[in-house]
Every structure is written in C-alpha cells, then in structure tokens.
Amino acid sequence: MIKLYHCMSARSFRALWALEELGLDYELMMLPFPPRMFKKEYLGINPLGTIPAFFDGDTFMTESSAIAQYLAERYGQDKLNIPVDDARYGAYLNWLHFGEATLTFPQTLVLRYTRLEPEERRVPQVAEDYKKWFLGRLRAAEASLEKTSPWVLGDTFTAADISVAYALMLAENLNMDNEFGPNTRAYWERIQQRDAFRRALESQEEAARAQSIS
Numbered sequence: 001m002i003k004l005y006h007c008m009s010a011r012s013f014r015a016l017w018a019l020e021e022l023g024l025d026y027e028l029m030m031l032p033f034p035p036r037m038f039k040k041e042y043l044g045i046n047p048l049g050t051i052p053a054f055f056d057g058d059t060f061m062t063e064s065s066a067i068a069q070y071l072a073e074r075y076g077q078d079k080l081n082i083p084v085d086d087a088r089y090g091a092y093l094n095w096l097h098f099g100e101a102t103l104t105f106p107q108t109l110v111l112r113y114t115r116l117e118p119e120e121r122r123v124p125q126v127a128e129d130y131k132k133w134f135l136g137r138l139r140a141a142e143a144s145l146e147k148t149s150p151w152v153l154g155d156t157f158t159a160a161d162i163s164v165a166y167a168l169m170l171a172e173n174l175n176m177d178n179e180f181g182p183n184t185r186a187y188w189e190r191i192q193q194r195d196a197f198r199r200a201l202e203s204q205e206e207a208a209r210a211q212s213i214s
C-alpha cells in the first residue's frame with residue numbers, strides 16, 4: 001500500500017490531497033515538525049530529513065509536486081492529469097513547478113525567520129523581503145486566473161492546482177492571505193470547497209490524533 005510520511009499542513013499535504021482526489025488507499029504516518037530534530041530515526045527513512053517521504057512499492061519520492069504528478073499520471077487516467085499530447089501540457093507542467101519552485105520557496109524563508117528559528121536568530125528583514133517576493137510572484141497567478149478561472153488551466157482541475165493552491169494554504173497559515181488579489185482570493189475559496197481538499201484536512205487531523213502528534 002502507498003505510505004506517506006507527513007507533518008501537519010506541510011508540503012506533504014500536496015501528496016495527501018492528490019491521494020484523496022484520486023480516492024486511493026494509503027497509510028498516513030504523522031511526524032512532529034521538523035522530524036530531523038524531533039524524530040531522528042526518520043533520517044533512516046529519508047536521509048534528507050524532509051517531508052514528504054512517499055513509498056509506492058519500490059518507488060520512493062521526496063518532492064511534493066512530483067508526487068502529485070506521479071499519482072496523476074500513474075493512477076489518474078483522466079483525473080488530475082494532462083497528457084503529453086494535449087496542447088495544455090506545457091502550461092500544466094509550468095504551473096505544477098511554479099507552485100513549489102517559484103511560490104513556496106520564498107514562503108519557506110518567511111516561515112523560517114518568523115517562526116522556526118529561536119527568537120535570537122529571527123530576522124524580520126529577511127521575512128519581509130521574501131514575503132514581498134512571494135506576493136510579487138503571486139501576481140502572475142492573479143493575472144492568469146482572470147483568464148483561466150475556475151482552475152489554473154481553465155475547466156480542468158489538475159495536479160497543477162494542488163501544487164499552486166498549497167502555496168495559498170501556506171500563505172494563509174503565514175497570515176499573508178489578506179494580500180491576495182480578487183482572482184486569487186476567489187480561487188482559494190473554490191479550492192476550500194472541494195470535497196477531497198476537506199477530506200485531506202480531516203485525514204491529517206484524524207491521523208495526528210491517532211498517532212498522538214500535536
């Protein structure tokens with residue numbers, strides 16, 4: 001069975017959400033954050049120490065957007081996926097990578113320098129600069145959503161939405177959502193109405209309770 005190592009609402013949420021969108025069976029292993037510090041034996045599972053760690057038979061993956069793409073291609077058939085011969089394929093891959101490489105990267109610096117580092121190592125200037133960087137990059141999504149709504153590629157919800165919308169979820173957790181433009185805000189509202197998104201939220205809560213992870 002598919003096994004996913006996850007921390008509450010961390011990037012591994014992309015994989016969890018894709019599993020729920022596709023209705024696949026999985027085992028969810030919850031970890032305290034960061035596992036590198038609070039669950040050192042996890043380094044034996046994923047030497048990077050990061051989450052997600054994803055296992056499907058002999059397949060082992062550690063990149064959240066790539067896992068969503070893998071699940072879509074391998075199990076999605078006509079769900080979540082855009083096939084290579086579809087005219088939207090390039091745009092699909094671009095948004096899929098944009099979500100992690102362009103949007104989430106600057107957010108992680110905000111998270112680190114406002115919350116994860118001990119007080120004496122926090123750097124408000126870094127957090128402010130990378131917040132601005134994130135919001136600047138988000139403007140590309142804001143402009144595009146004006147044309148493609150309801151989803152980043154138009155009528156078809158795909159793994160690219162999972163990648164991009166996770167960055168919005170993290171932005172909300174970092175109190176940046178009040179700076180979303182109107183198209184982004186409406187998109188984020190639509191995302192939160194999706195049954196699979198809600199099931200993924202419930203699934204992590206339930207697993208955390210069962211596994212005594214706060």
Ligand SMILES: N[C@@H](CCC(=O)N[C@@H](CS)C(=O)NCC(=O)O)C(=O)O
Pocket residue numbers: 010011012034035036049050051052062063064065100
């Ligand atoms: N590019 C990777 C990044 C993975 C990553 O850095 N995950 C973070 C959580 S969101 C993590 O595990 N941080 C803890 C650490 O670096 O020790 C992905 O998209 O999955």
